[in-house]
Amino acid sequence: LDTKFEIMSHRVVFIGAGNLATRLSSALAEKDFKILQVYSRTQLAAKTLAMKFRAKYTVLPADITSRADIYFVALADSAWDDVLPLVDFGDRLVVHCSGSMPLSALAKFAKNRGVFYPLQTFSKNRDVDFREIPVFIEANSEKNIDTLVQIGREISDSVSVLDSEKRLLMHIAAVFSCNFVNFFYSVAFEILKSNEISFDVLKPLIMETARKVQEMHPLQAQTGPAFRFDENIIEKHMKALDAFPESKEMYYFISKSIFEHHQKKR
Amino acid sequence: LDTKFEIMSHRVVFIGAGNLATRLSSALAEKDFKILQVYSRTQLAAKTLAMKFRAKYTVLPADITSRADIYFVALADSAWDDVLPLVDFGDRLVVHCSGSMPLSALAKFAKNRGVFYPLQTFSKNRDVDFREIPVFIEANSEKNIDTLVQIGREISDSVSVLDSEKRLLMHIAAVFSCNFVNFFYSVAFEILKSNEISFDVLKPLIMETARKVQEMHPLQAQTGPAFRFDENIIEKHMKALDAFPESKEMYYFISKSIFEHHQKKR
Numbered sequence: 001l002d003t004k005f006e007i008m009s010h011r012v013v014f015i016g017a018g019n020l021a022t023r024l025s026s027a028l029a030e031k032d033f034k035i036l037q038v039y040s041r042t043q044l045a046a047k048t049l050a051m052k053f054r055a056k057y058t059v060l061p062a063d064i065t066s067r068a069d070i071y072f073v074a075l076a077d078s079a080w081d082d083v084l085p086l087v088d089f090g091d092r093l094v095v096h097c098s099g100s101m102p103l104s105a106l107a108k109f110a111k112n113r114g115v116f117y118p119l120q121t122f123s124k125n126r127d128v129d130f131r132e133i134p135v136f137i138e139a140n141s142e143k144n145i146d147t148l149v150q151i152g153r154e155i156s157d158s159v160s161v162l163d164s165e166k167r168l169l170m171h172i173a174a175v176f177s178c179n180f181v182n183f184f185y186s187v188a189f190e191i192l193k194s195n196e197i198s199f200d201v202l203k204p205l206i207m208e209t210a211r212k213v214q215e216m217h218p219l220q221a222q223t224g225p226a227f228r229f230d231e232n233i234i235e236k237h238m239k240a241l242d243a244f245p246e247s248k249e250m251y252y253f254i255s256k257s258i259f260e261h262h263q264k265k266r
Numbered sequence: 267l268d269t270k271f272e273i274m275s276h277r278v279v280f281i282g283a284g285n286l287a288t289r290l291s292s293a294l295a296e297k298d299f300k301i302l303q304v305y306s307r308t309q310l311a312a313k314t315l316a317m318k319f320r321a322k323y324t325v326l327p328a329d330i331t332s333r334a335d336i337y338f339v340a341l342a343d344s345a346w347d348d349v350l351p352l353v354d355f356g357d358r359l360v361v362h363c364s365g366s367m368p369l370s371a372l373a374k375f376a377k378n379r380g381v382f383y384p385l386q387t388f389s390k391n392r393d394v395d396f397r398e399i400p401v402f403i404e405a406n407s408e409k410n411i412d413t414l415v416q417i418g419r420e421i422s423d424s425v426s427v428l429d430s431e432k433r434l435l436m437h438i439a440a441v442f443s444c445n446f447v448n449f450f451y452s453v454a455f456e457i458l459k460s461n462e463i464s465f466d467v468l469k470p471l472i473m474e475t476a477r478k479v480q481e482m483h484p485l486q487a488q489t490g491p492a493f494r495f496d497e498n499i500i501e502k503h504m505k506a507l508d509a510f511p512e513s514k515e516m517y518y519f520i521s522k523s524i525f526e527h528h529q530k531k532r
């Protein structure tokens with residue numbers, strides 16, 4: 001039976017060819033998985049990813065092969081209805097990779113279904129160490145859970161089972177600590193750029209800010225004028241931000257939140 | 267003359283014993299600087315820091331020695347008026363360490379004055395590699411600039427001269443990319459905690475988010491539902507955040523900003 005699993009679960013199709021699909025398929029291909037085919041609405045994206053594995057590619061949902069063991073759906077959920085009903089999945093395992101879509105969203109498309117959610121920010125051309133990425137699994141049967149946990153362990157040192165509701169909240173936490181954080185990096189970038197200061201000056205600060213919370217509680221790591229309620233400095237900043245109205249509004253809003261948040265804790 | 271500088275500029279007093287004072291004095295003490303005395307309003311803080319260097323300490327501004335070569339003012343500016351008028355600085359060099367206070371703010375207290383601003387987030391009990399921290403210098407004479415640049419180079423590989431106005435904007439950029447970022451880490455922490463999920467799951471994501479912008483432009487590094495304008499996911503997040511009204515308001519505000527920001531760029 002184990003041998004059967006080993007053979008059975010290794011023929012993979014990727015439905016989607018974006019950042020996550022690119023990095024996950026690459027991590028699987030480095031192990032014993034065979035990427036059979038890549039589907040994407042965009043021919044260039046499908047072809048570019050498929051070429052990495054000498055796999056086939058298609059832009060036509062109806063041409064997605066039914067001969068794989070497992071299908072990874074890494075598409076925006078708004079595209080699911082245009083693609084998934086046209087594929088003959090049979091009994092094959094179909095898993096999506098979304099933090100915020102419930103497992104049940106696959107019910108109308110697949111008899112055997114699961115979720116395989118790697119918690120990381122991916123870029124097509126940036127390699128990541130998949131072994132350190134936490135992978136969260138959910139599936140509609142114990143057998144499918146086992147299969148996905150086993151696949152997860154092939155590429156990651158941290159595989160857990162988590163239900164849809166908790167995964168959604170984890171995704172929101174990830175949005176705050178990655179997407180929103182990166183947005184603030186770009187706000188900082190633009191403030192510096194307009195003053196002809198290189199973004200390089202912030203790089204050690206950005207790294208140290210991230211490193212601190214690897215060891216300290218974020219509340220303990222908090223510094224800055226809003227945390228100290230340094231009104232004089234905050235006023236100076238607000239005045240200087242007159243030239244950056246959007247950033248000014250954010251500055252005020254977040255400073256107020258920090259102050260109120262820490263008032264409560266004190 | 268060089269020898270004179272070497273001797274002259276090495277007797278240091280710290281006025282303030284907070285995070286920045288602790289890390290800066292430690293970096294200087296590792297070189298040939300002699301920390302003579304530490305002042306703080308809080309006896310415990312003054313004593314704790316002074317003990318690291320077998321230095322004297324005081325809580326009385328009038329007891330601050332006039333025999334040092336250089337005074338580092340690392341106090342909230344709201345405390346300056348209670349302390350600095352009571353110290354006899356004579357011709358000695360007095361420098362503040364604030365990103366947002368202009369050089370001119372020291373004019374009423376000191377004839378020779380400057381700014382020594384290390385751009386980093388400091389915690390008392392957390393060692394940092396000072397060599398990689400950018401230090402920004404300003405002073406009221408070429409001679410004082412030279413002195414501060416020389417001191418800066420003793421402890422950092424990146425020393426630049428920057429005027430007060432640009433330093434203020436740099437400080438604002440630092441607030442966005444450190445203080446506000448860390449606040450979002452704590453928002454994420456609390457969302458996870460209320461669902462009994464360990465903050466550990468976010469640590470690789472936080473590190474990767476910081477590492478990405480060491481090499482990529484932050485606009486290129488941006489990912490997430492707001493950037494993709496994934497309304498379905500954003501709605502799910504907003505609904506799930508009903509239990510966290512403050513975080514919900516922030517989620518909406520920042521998502522909207524990201525969307526508008528990237529709409530313009532597209």
